[in-house]
Amino acid sequence: MARYNVLLVGVGGQGLLTLGAIIGAAAIEKGVDVTIAETHGMSQRGGSLVVHVRLGKGASPLIPKGAANLIIGMEALETARSIVFANRETLVIMNNFLWPPPLSKYPSLEDLINEIRGRARLYIVDAMEMAKEETGLVVTANTLALGYALAIDKELQKYIDIEAVEKGMEKIFRGKALELNKRVLWRGYREGERVISK
């Protein structure tokens, strides 16, 4: 089976490393090999952040441009920037949030959405709002986006499913954090199911 490429993009501090680790832990549950290329150090300080998750056998850690199967974008500018990793088939899950860098001029969210739509299959989710509703914590928006993506992306389900993600999360969180993350995961999943059943 060819490697399944999931690109996680956003701004440093949005929880992308945790998201990568959750997917990785789920892959272990399913006996699927995986590499997750993270970014550490200064780039984590509010800069563009990209995590390359590659499911399936192999050790080359970076996704080639045009080879992403799924992009989960936690911020609109970063999602738009990452579109070179997409091809016509790529599924893009985007958190409905534009966070401009300090002292910058920037395009409107509508323009970005239109441009992304012209290039890939785009789904937009209010991950931060929903996560806040569910748990009171905006930091769980990443988990919500993953649940949402899992419901929509049938190909991803061949590698990991929501049960594996739940089990994987037990290796990463404990106590209340685990409970909250499971809750938002399912909230996102149900939202994804609702959207595709329309």
Next chain:
Amino acid sequence: MVKLKYLLWPKGATALLLGNEAIARGAMESGIGFAAAYPGTPSTEIIEALADVAKDVGFYVEWSTNEKVAFESAYAAAMCGVRALVAMKHVGLNVAADMFMSSAYAGVNAGFVIVSADDPGQHSSQNEQDNRWYGFIAHIPVVEPWSPRSAYKLVKASFELSEKLRHPVLFRSTTRISHTRQPITYENDIPKNIKTKGIFDRDIERYVLIPAHGRKQKPRLMSKWKRVMEEEGREPFLAIENPGKKEVIIASGISYAHVKEAVEVLGKPDKFTIVRVSLPVPLPYKPILDVAKDAEKILVVEELDPIVEKQVAEILYKNGLSVELHGKDLVPENFELDLEKVYMAIKKFIGEESVSPWRPMEPIVTEPPIPVRPPVLCPGCPHRNTYYIVKVAANKAGLKNPVFTGDIGCYTLGYQPPFKTQETSFEMGGSIGIAHGLSKVVDEPVIAVIGDSTFYHAGLPPSVNIIYNKGHAIVLVLDNYYTSMTGHQPHPGTGLTAIGEPTYRIPPEDLLKAMGYNTYVINPMNVRESIEKVVEAYKKFKEGDQVAIVSRMKCALQTVRKARREGIKLPVYGIIEDKCTGCMVCVNLLACPAIIVPKDAKKPVILADQCVGCGLCAQVCPFNAIEIIEEGSPNWMEAWL
């Protein structure tokens, strides 16, 4: 994330390890008794992982003040028969290079592995030097893994090699190995009886490297080096796949992973003989000779410099083999490699047009364009306060056009507008030495800006030098209690050791005072009071005093963490629309990521989810339009202390 101690799991368990954690586990299975490092991306998590479990296993771990000290400490253990590991980022080996060279002459009495985590592509560094060269200078063999999983295995093999030769081994990782996670199934348990105590076996000829003794050691050292070249061209350091083909690809380190996938994508997995090299320096010549005899052409794929390629060329030439040799003519020499670059190189190698098999979308072009997003100072970052204070104070004190020399840390981000309080940044501790030199040759006042950890690392000798040689520059130490950029490791000003035990605090101001600086300490959260103090400091400086300033306030990320942990609510500020005139002072002077100007809006807003309540914007607003809109807990200030 909760830290589960997965590094302690038994044989047979599978954990999702970061390359650096894989190196740590490999070292633990090898029975290390001693580990030391100075933090530096991408090497930091090796010692972090070890520190996390040191008490459970019983070995010793420390964050040393710099790489040279870390090297010396770990070497001393290996000298006494205790297996030891020292880790550093690539440029850290420059700091430790003196001892690195000597360690090869004197050798070791137990496995000693030096991990250098290189940074091709400069994700978090001032250069992308290829530290495999160091192997040649010191005559220390270099081992290079191709994945986190192979790193785990090869670090164990490195300890064995080191112990066999009684010689140090340089283990070279890179960002994409150190910072990639992979499931790793443990091959062994951590040994029960690890050796943490040794014997200093006095041996003057070996350990006192006066010229006469050094000359005696040199031939011994060279015989070890030649032995590696002769004998180690086999698993796990080298493997030949699919032998006997006319077209040969030699791939070193992570390039092997790219090559394996590229030939799959190409649909020609069996077309080539592939030589996997994990011992690039010195390159064992026998297997290279074996494949070269059958080959018509060879492609060497390696990241950065043509180190393996040059050795292959030498082997071919010396043996009179005229094989077509390719390397850096087809493989990029700058920045990190990836699957696509390697695929393209192989296409050219076999004489095919190099077109990407993937069909990437065109980049999105908008008006205005998608802005770049470099890293920035976090909301509530004390450096923002300090930079604002020292600039305002310079105006007030008539300190004209100061030059701000800079250093290595989060605060380097002050190079950006609106601060521009970092006008040089070369290497650790450089701010102060450069400031001294500048003060001798330019008329502008000079301010050396250095972080706390960097000050302990390499800031002390140049600070002494300013006083001794009558330079005239202000030393400004930004003290936020931690080595923050690499993830808040403790340092001599924290009061904690690597494993979290309380220890002595050595405040920077005490050191500076002892050197002879008129030293001022400010808390940059108190903006007005700090400005007054800094104005006074500048005035003294203008009168000819030697002046130092220590600006102390905790890293905002640690504050947020503490608040979250202890259930403390930090206040949240908001911009009162009626009072705000849209002057944009808060936006333009502070560049805080929590303050944004919504599309087409005339007034800024504060993102409540991002605000950590430092209150700097409220102190800066000329119209008092920024107020607390969500009160913090009564004890919220404790989170900042």
